[in-house]
Amino acid sequence: MVFTELLAMAEQAVGEDVVDEVLDGLDLDSGGAYTAVGSYPCSELFAIVGALSDRTGIDAGELQRQFGHWVFRTFEQGYPQFFADKAGALEMLEAIEGQVHVEVRKLYPDAELPTFATRMLEEGGLEMQYRSDRPLVAFCHGLVEACVAHFDRPMQITRTGGADGREALFVIREVR
Ligand code: HEM
Missing domain, CATH: 3.90.1520.10 (H-NOX domain)
Known part of the structure; x- marks a missing residue:
């Protein structure tokens, strides 16, 4: 879920073509194809965040932080029972x-x-x-x-x- 959401956020921010380009430029074991229920090495997450940071000029820590905001929205929508x-x-x-x-x-x-x-x-x-x-x-x-x-x-x-x-x-x- 973390991987699919990261790519969803990136696609909204910079567009699908740029995201594809970033993934193509990385040598990922998974090939950059993620499902919401799969498990993937955390190293790939950092490789993607690092490459997005290089490409956008946004600091990697700032990207992580914005990603926290993004993921929180998916929690609110997907698991309202925890908040109720x-x-x-x-x-x-x-x-x-x-x-x-x-x-x-x-x-x-x-x-x-x-x-x-x-x-x-x-x-x-x-x-x-x-x-x-x-x-x-x-x-x-x-x-x-x-x-x-x-x-x-x-x-x-x-x-x-x-x-x-x-x-x-x-x-x-x-x-x-
Ligand atoms: C609102 C406060 C929350 C905080 C501060 C928090 C914190 C975190 C952090 C920091 C991680 C990343 C893993 C790590 O740091 O090692 C994480 C992962 C995760 N959290 Fe939470 N969380 C919160 C709420 C929730 C809620 C409401 C859910 C609802 C289902 C949730 C489900 C998950 C899941 C599924 C993961 C990913 C685990 C994985 O990738 O293997 N969290 N959480």
């Missing part, structure tokens, strides 16, 4: 590790997921520690931003650490 009973963004984000991704793992046993350690802050906020085997912290940042926007209540999001993209602390604070 949540009062706000903090509650939603807190539930990813213990509820949402638990269900994802049941549906897709091959899913490669990060781990989140969360702590609610007394003054109104959430600390969320991201850890992954994959350097997708910027993608995660986009998801967190989109999640806050979904619940339509302004929050301040800070991210620290994550130089290698596999670990970062997000602090999401209510703006009063």
